[in-house]
Amino acid sequence: MGSTSRKASKIWPWLVVLGCIGFYSIPTALIGNTAGLFVAPVMDEFGWSQTDTTMYRTIQPLVSAITCPIAAKLLAKYDGRWILAAVTLLFGLASCWSSFATTLIEWNIYGVIYGITAGFFMYLATPVILNTWFKKNYGIAIAITAAALSIIGAVASPIVQSLINETGWQTARLMLSIFTTVLGTLLCVLFVRKSPAVMGLLAFGEEESSSDSQSESAQAATPASEEGAEIAAARRSPAYYTLILVAVIFVMCAAFFQQIPAYCSRSLLGADAGAMAVSIMMVGGVIFKLVLGGLNDIIGIQWTGIISAVGGALGIALAYMAGGAGNAIMFYLGMVIFGAGYAGLTVIAPTLARAAFGSKNYSELYSWVTTAIFLGTAACFTIFGMIYDTTGAYDLCFFLVIGLYILAAVLIPFTVKVGQKTWK
Numbered sequence: 258m259g260s261t262s263r264k265a266s267k268i269w270p271w272l273v274v275l276g277c278i279g280f281y282s283i284p285t286a287l288i289g290n291t292a293g294l295f296v297a298p299v300m301d302e303f304g305w306s307q308t309d310t311t312m313y314r315t316i317q318p319l320v321s322a323i324t325c326p327i328a329a330k331l332l333a334k335y336d337g338r339w340i341l342a343a344v345t346l347l348f349g350l351a352s353c354w355s356s357f358a359t360t361l362i363e364w365n366i367y368g369v370i371y372g373i374t375a376g377f378f379m380y381l382a383t384p385v386i387l388n389t390w391f392k393k394n395y396g397i398a399i400a401i402t403a404a405a406l407s408i409i410g411a412v413a414s415p416i417v418q419s420l421i422n423e424t425g426w427q428t429a430r431l432m433l434s435i436f437t438t439v440l441g442t443l444l445c446v447l448f449v450r451k452s453p454a455v456m457g458l459l460a461f462g463e464e465e466s467s468s469d470s471q472s473e474s475a476q477a478a479t480p481a482s483e484e485g486a487e488i489a490a491a492r493r494s495p496a497y498y499t500l501i502l503v504a505v506i507f508v509m510c511a512a513f514f515q516q517i518p519a520y521c522s523r524s525l526l527g528a529d530a531g532a533m534a535v536s537i538m539m540v541g542g543v544i545f546k547l548v549l550g551g552l553n554d555i556i557g558i559q560w561t562g563i564i565s566a567v568g569g570a571l572g573i574a575l576a577y578m579a580g581g582a583g584n585a586i587m588f589y590l591g592m593v594i595f596g597a598g599y600a601g602l603t604v605i606a607p608t609l610a611r612a613a614f615g616s617k618n619y620s621e622l623y624s625w626v627t628t629a630i631f632l633g634t635a636a637c638f639t640i641f642g643m644i645y646d647t648t649g650a651y652d653l654c655f656f657l658v659i660g661l662y663i664l665a666a667v668l669i670p671f672t673v674k675v676g677q678k679t680w681k
Contacts, residue, residue, distance in 0.1 A: 262458060270390040270461040272448045274398050277383045278405045279444025280341045285379060286409035287437045288352050291417045298426035309361055313368025315635060320372025321379065322631035328377040329624030332385055338449040341382055345445050348374040349438025356431035380627040384607035385620045389452040393462025393554065396561070396608050400550020403603035407543045411536075485615025486679040491622055496613055496676035499668045503562075504606040504626045505633040506665045510569055510658045511602040512637045514538055514595070517576075520651045525583030534576075534592045541596025549597070549604045558612040562605050562669035569598015570662035577655040598662055606630070609669060613676025 292314065300310050331340055351370040358364050387398045413433075420429035453460050491497050514535060521531030545568070552561040572595030579587035610623045644653050 265456075266453065266459045266463075267461065269450070269453065269456065269458055270387075270398070273386065273390050273450060274401055276338075276445050276448030276450075277386060277402045279441045279447075280345045280378050280449065281383045282402050282406040282409060283441045283444070284345060284348055284437050286406045287413050287417075287433055288348070289375075289379075290406075290410035291413055291433070294414065294418055294421060295426050295430060298421060302426070303359070305361065310364075312361070313364045313371065316365055316368035317372040317375060318631040318635040320369050321376040322628045322635070324373050324376025325381055325624045325628040325631065326621075328381055329385070329620045332377070332382060333620040336451045337382060337386055338446065338451060341378060341449060342442055342445045344374045344377045345441045346438060348378070349434055349441060352434035352437065353431055356427050356434060376627075376631075380603075380606075380630055381620075381624055384610070384623060386449065386451075388607075388611060388616050388619045390460055391462065392460045395611065396553030396558075396604065397547070397550040398461075399607055400546045400600075400604050403550075403600070404543045404546040406603075407539055407546065411539055411543075484680065485617025485619065486622075486676070488618050488621055490679040491614050491618070491676070494676060494679050496672045496674075496679075497622070499672045500606075500610055500613055500676065501626055501629045503609060503665050503668050503672060505629050506661045507598070507602040507605060508630045508633040509637040509640070510573075510661055511599045512634065513573075513641065513654065513658050514592075514599060515638075516641050516645075516651060516654060517592070519645075520580065523651075524580050526580055526585055526588060530585050530588065534589060537589050538592040538596050538599060541593040542599045543596075545597045545600035546604055549600055553604070553608045558605070558608045559670045559673050562601070562609060563666045565597050565601035565605050566662045566666035566669065568594055568596075569601065570659045570666070572596070572598060573655055573658050573662070577652075577659075601665075602630075605669075609672060613672050615680050617680075 296307065296310055299305065300307060303310075348371065351367055351374070355364065355367045358367060383402050384399060387395060387402075391398050417429060417433060420432060424432075450456060453463075486494075517534050517538075518528065518531035521534065522528040545565070549561055549565055552564065572591045572593070574591070576588050576591030576595060579585075579591055606626060607623065610626055611619060614622055641654050644657070645651060
């Protein structure tokens with residue numbers, strides 16, 4: 258391979274990461290993560306209940322769960338560049354249309370379109386595409402897209418709220434949707450490519466495989482592109498189902514942070530502490546996404562996953578004890594540590610899948626993991642709500658999250674060791 262091709266093999270993978278930020282991080286951060294800002298204005302204008310106003314957000318993950326296996330087959334067979342550009346464009350145009358929606362049926366139709374498109378871009382496409390472009394540094398590549406999502410969302414929220422205050426929710430949503438559509442689609446078209454092979458390039462780190470001195474655990478996190486379990490063998494392995502369970506655990510526990518403001522408002526801490534805690538946890542999440550991605554590439558997924566799960570458990574335990582005592586400083590510290598678990602949703606699940614079952618059939622195998630993630634998303638708010646409604650407190654919710662993280666810490670090494678037996 259010539260020097261020009263070697264240089265391109267080092268540069269293009271990171272340009273593909275930028276393309277993934279276009280179709281994944283930008284739409285999810287700007288439209289998905291700011292959705293809560295539009296709830297009250299829409300309720301006030303049309304006189305709807307909160308349940309009715311947010312029903313499209315319940316429809317979305319259910320439709321996405323159905324879409325994921327289909328999306329995986331399409332992404333494996335055809336050029337993801339154009340599929341994801343079309344998906345990003347459709348999602349953006351549908352979001353523009355929702356700016357003019359005045360009936361519940363229109364919002365719920367938007368939820369269906371959102372669900373179909375999110376089945377491609379939200380959890381599935383980025384790990385699948387980056388799996389083909391990175392033999393080494395896969396973890397940090399995934400982490401960069403996840404961290405970009407959090408940073409964009411944190412910056413966008415106050416700007417969007419200001420736009421709503423100044424121009425009204427419809428104009429603000431239309432402006433946001435147009436910006437998302439143009440920028441997201443443009444980055445996707447410019448930088449997403451199906452694989453390095455179609456460009457005559459190598460995956461990042463592939464040419465260094467002969468002299469690679471990674472530890473055994475780190476090598477497990479970055480298998481060669483042609484290695485991996487057959488689909489039938491993976492589905493017969495108990496590790497495939499523990500992988501799915503770990504992914505669901507991380508999404509359920511990550512979603513618990515949305516209960517924190519309500520918990521604080523009913524505790525000695527007060528509502529202001531809840532808002533501050535969410536901001537602090539988001540900052541911690543950005544940092545831990547990058548840390549976990551880097552650790553995965555250095556020490557492997559087994560220890561990285563355990564660190565993430567144990568960090569989540571310790572953080573929530575500290576927050577629970579500090580919240581009961583009304584100690585805001587220790588509560589905030591607990592939320593920072595909880596960021597390690599929160600970050601695991603977008604970093605641990607895809608890297609665990611690749612470490613356990615390799616890269617060969619990654620797209621189809623991981624599609625069912627993302628299906629479970631969407632179903633877990635749809636279920637977790639109901640579960641936490643039922644616990645509070647039944648007990649009148651959030652104590653059991655905290656205990657559940659702690660227990661689930663501990664279970665994940667146990668299941669992660671089991672998943673890797675048993676999963677690798679299907680192909681190593």
